[in-house]
Amino acid sequence: MLRLENVGLRYGEGPEVLRDVSFALRTGDFYFLTGPSGAGKSSLLKLLFLALKPTRGTLRIFGEDVGNLSHNKLPPIRRRIGVVFQEFRLLDHLSTYDNVALPLRVAGKSESTYRRDVMDLLDWVGLAQKSADLPPVLSGGEKQRAAIARAVIAKPQLLLADEPTGNVDPVLAKRLLHLFVELNRLGTTMLIATHDKGLVRQAERPVLHLEQGIMNLQ
């Protein structure tokens, strides 16, 4: 479902921050992405979410050579991908409920078909009491859980998550891991960037490790 061959990335005229990265994910895979700060994890996730294009090499997602696709071909591919951004990117003028429901609304679903699912998911991530609140009054960990709920609500084919447990305590991290495992069991391919060694140990999934832009399978 996703294949990188000798992918390189540089920002402007700067040095390469990803160098000859090659790996493939098959449908149903569950990988962690680790590496020290500045290794290139977020940059790699941005490539996979089509926010950036490789400066060399090839990147295929869902069979499409996305490095060479025109901009108007990208949105339908993006809609098949759920993303948890490191900085959450919630919409401040929408309630927590409306933020989480957004991917379903954008997909043209009517509220009566998803209201129960959104409330159940908010309940699972411990935000049922906050469903009417706007993001600016949520704590960092609450925003993170809302961002995760929004990324998973539409059961995407691929989930990319950047430090999804960076702002929550170990008990909540375990609960969120359970959510990712369940989503993966239902067919979503997972790539989760994390510094959380406990999370990686508990999940017992393979690890892609980036170091100065070079990737190794651990």
Ligand SMILES: Nc1ncnc2c1ncn2[C@@H]1O[C@H](COP(=O)(O)OP(=O)(O)OP(=O)(O)O)[C@@H](O)[C@H]1O
């Ligand atoms: N927009 C940008 N313009 C120029 N350089 C950038 C940009 N974004 C990231 N970089 C550089 O790319 C390199 C990799 O950064 P990236 O954010 O991908 O690392 P990371 O592994 O996700 O780090 P962290 O764990 O701290 O989030 C760093 O040297 C960073 O300074």
